[in-house]
Amino acid sequence: MPAERPREHAPPVAAARRRRLRADRARQLADLLRHQVLTGGFPGGVLPLEDALGQDYGASRNTVRQALDLLRAERLVERQPGVGTVVVAEKYPHGLDRLMGLAETLHEHGRVTNEVRTVGPVPAPACVADRLCVPARTDVLYVERLRRLGGLPLSLDLTYLPMDIGADLIGADLENTDVFRLIEKITGQALGTAEITLEAVNADAHSAAVLQAPRGAAVLMLERLTHLCDGRPVDLEFIRFRGDRITMSGQLRRAA
Amino acid sequence: MPAERPREHAPPVAAARRRRLRADRARQLADLLRHQVLTGGFPGGVLPLEDALGQDYGASRNTVRQALDLLRAERLVERQPGVGTVVVAEKYPHGLDRLMGLAETLHEHGRVTNEVRTVGPVPAPACVADRLCVPARTDVLYVERLRRLGGLPLSLDLTYLPMDIGADLIGADLENTDVFRLIEKITGQALGTAEITLEAVNADAHSAAVLQAPRGAAVLMLERLTHLCDGRPVDLEFIRFRGDRITMSGQLRRAA
DSSP: OOOSSOOOOSSOOHHHHSOOOHHHHHHHHHHHHHHHHHTTOSGGGBOOOHHHHHHHHTOOHHHHHHHHHHHHHTTSEEEETTTEEEEOOOOEEEESSBOOOHHHHTTTTOOEEEEEEEEEEEEOOHHHHHHHTSOTTOEEEEEEEEEEETTEEEEEEEEEEEHHHHHHHHTSOTTTSOHHHHHHHHHSSOEEEEEEEEEEEEOOHHHHHHTTOOTTOEEEEEEEEEEETTSOEEEEEEEEEETTTEEEEEEEESOO | OOOSSOOOOSSOOHHHHSOOOHHHHHHHHHHHHHHHHHTTOSGGGBOOOHHHHHHHHTOOHHHHHHHHHHHHHTTSEEEETTTEEEEOOOOEEEESSBOOOHHHHTTTTOOEEEEEEEEEEEEOOHHHHHHHTSOTTOEEEEEEEEEEETTEEEEEEEEEEEHHHHHHHHTSOTTTSOHHHHHHHHHSSOEEEEEEEEEEEEOOHHHHHHTTOOTTOEEEEEEEEEEETTSOEEEEEEEEEETTTEEEEEEEESOO
């Protein structure tokens, strides 16, 4: 593997017979290396030499090189003269199993700070009012934050909250505290559930600039409507995570 | 909203006072429109006229135009002469709440067909053997499929399975059947759980070509290790979904 020459079983599938492109084999190898890069699988953060990788994965030297090129293009590894290929990824795991704020889920990885780009009441458009169960055109609090981990931009968050909670949020320490924690403090109630939608999108020029990412950089976009324990929707968010800085991990079950 | 002029509450946050860039307001509006585009919120798939959008969202005409530009760049809407701005997104919801195969989760949206690009046994590299709990260098089945919905590429899936299950898979109808379903049929056992990791990455040139997406297109990358009910890991997958064709939705809970 990367299946340079897959052996045939009967009945053979026609497609299996044709010679695979090196690009296909390189992608296959890159995916396996990628997992190890992201999970600390290489001791000291240094990848084995190309020859050793070729041996371990039954891949030609050209395939190994092309696979490493793919990881470099993703800014997961770098070639360092005299050292070899080293891990430079700064990608952090965001839990998908429990509803958590960013500072909460990443507390082992560093301090999350928030630059509040704007905060203030705005009349709720119908689509926001509907989801937060307030009358249309009622004021809701709009908060826009650039969130950093270890000083580097991680996400750009656009948040809408009902004004009874929002009014208390304006004077709170938004720079250093998750909105989730503040909502629970203000309401004296724990959060319950959230409906989330995840997408991969290319960053537009302005979002990329704010996130200090290249134009067109892949962004993990999260839309989330969070409810209090009693079911009331209190927090509608549109979050753009820099794709090169976050992974989302969780467990799924087959049974309903 | 988009907060052209957020009103101030005491104590004012300094950042709230500064004049917001139109690009910020356009992103804010685009996110709200985007949700409605993806959830069928516009009757007949036609967006209101720019003036009406401006009124509904308290946004200037220039902000509305720029927001629509963002949605067009994402290929979610198009401007049609004499009609206006229409929804052209073909983005389908993949459930994040239950472990499901692609054909299963998308059955309401059309037929999933699989082009088997390669299938055959390969010696398992250590990192695959470890995760599938087979001895290193043992043969495992490698399957590479380009999956289509309604004829258009949706995802490129790289799959590893232990050979006792894999041997029966080779002769199966991989073109028209989810691997999940085949595993359950072959083993006579239901699947149990899967650990998943989701990321947003830019497609490399070759993956983009295979997926018929532009070079650098945002891809939703899913790594998934699936277990049988009895806990045995049987299916390791690396899946690249075209970002413009899939959303992942689910519900998170606050309580552990």
